[in-house]
Amino acid sequence: MIRLFAAISIPLEIGQALQARQSGIDGARWRPLEALHVTLRFFGEIRQDIARDLDAELMSIAGRPFEITLAGAGSFGDGEGVNAVWAGVEESAALRRLAEACEGAARRAGLKAEKRNYRPHVTLAYLRRPDPAEVGAWIQANNLLKSPPITVDRFGLYSSTLGREGSHYRLEAEYPLG
Numbered sequence: 001m002i003r004l005f006a007a008i009s010i011p012l013e014i015g016q017a018l019q020a021r022q023s024g025i026d027g028a029r030w031r032p033l034e035a036l037h038v039t040l041r042f043f044g045e046i047r048q049d050i051a052r053d054l055d056a057e058l059m060s061i062a063g064r065p066f067e068i069t070l071a072g073a074g075s076f077g078d079g080e081g082v083n084a085v086w087a088g089v090e091e092s093a094a095l096r097r098l099a100e101a102c103e104g105a106a107r108r109a110g111l112k113a114e115k116r117n118y119r120p121h122v123t124l125a126y127l128r129r130p131d132p133a134e135v136g137a138w139i140q141a142n143n144l145l146k147s148p149p150i151t152v153d154r155f156g157l158y159s160s161t162l163g164r165e166g167s168h169y170r171l172e173a174e175y176p177l178g
Contacts, residue, residue, distance in 0.1 A: 001045045003160045004172070006058060006102045007037040010122060014070065014147050018087055018124060021073075021145070024138045025085065028125040029166050037169075038068070038089055038120050040155060041102035043111060050109055055173055057105035058157055063177045065153040066094035070122060073142035079132050087145055089120035098155065098177075126166060153177050 010018070015033045022030040043054065072088035089095065099118050107113060127135070157173040 001047060002051050003045050003162075004043040004051060004054070005158055005160060006040040006043070006155055007158055008040065008068070008150075008152050008155050009171075010036040010038070011150060014150060017147065018070075018122065021087075021142050022124055024141065025125065025127065025130055025134045027130060028085070028127055030125045031123060031166070035167070035169055036122050036124075037158070038095075038122055040099045041106055041114060043106055046111065050111070054105060054109040054111070055157060057108045058102065058173070058175055061098070061101045061105060061175060063094070063098055063101065065151060065178045066092065067149040067151055068092050068095050068120075069149050070145060070147035073124075073139050073145050074121070075127075075135055075139060080129050082127055082130055082132065082135050084123050084127060085125050085135065085138060086121040086123050087142075087147075089122070092120075095120055095152070098152075102155075 015036045018036060019033060046054070069090045070087045071090045074086055074088060075082045076084045076086070096118065103114055154174055154176045156171045156175070158169045159172050160167045160169055
């Protein structure tokens with residue numbers, strides 16, 4: 001079994017600017033530069049034969065390069081149940097089409113449909129029982145975040161290994177657009 005997801009990596013200079021915002025919440029597990037990405041579709045734990053089928057389906061995705069912009073900040077969960085803080089992604093029809101194409105590839109490879117609505121973001125930290133006031137202050141301080149445009153000319157299939165310090169990601173395959 002292998003734990004997989006499709007994502008767009010964040011360029012180095014944008015990632016470094018995001019890392020400069022990674023402080024102010026006690027106990028936060030801030031994500032390292034190499035872990036910053038916009039998930040297109042989380043596939044979960046799948047068998048190797050299905051992973052091969054999924055790779056073939058992802059290879060068939062056609063599309064043209066496009067741009068996305070990171071904008072705003074937020075969190076998942078409420079109060080002491082907040083479990084992550086993130087940088088948002090401005091609405092992009094091209095990004096939604098790519099995420100939908102990844103969903104279609106997953107279905108053709110035999111995976112179940114994703115039930116959650118797609119909400120593009122870059123996870124900056126995972127949290128465990130944070131002080132809600134610190135989270136609120138962090139969001140307020142970072143809510144005007146806006147990146148320069150990011151050119152998306154490829155996406156990747158990543159494996160994820162869970163460890164003590166969080167997940168570690170490895171690029172398994174890359175799919176160019178255009």
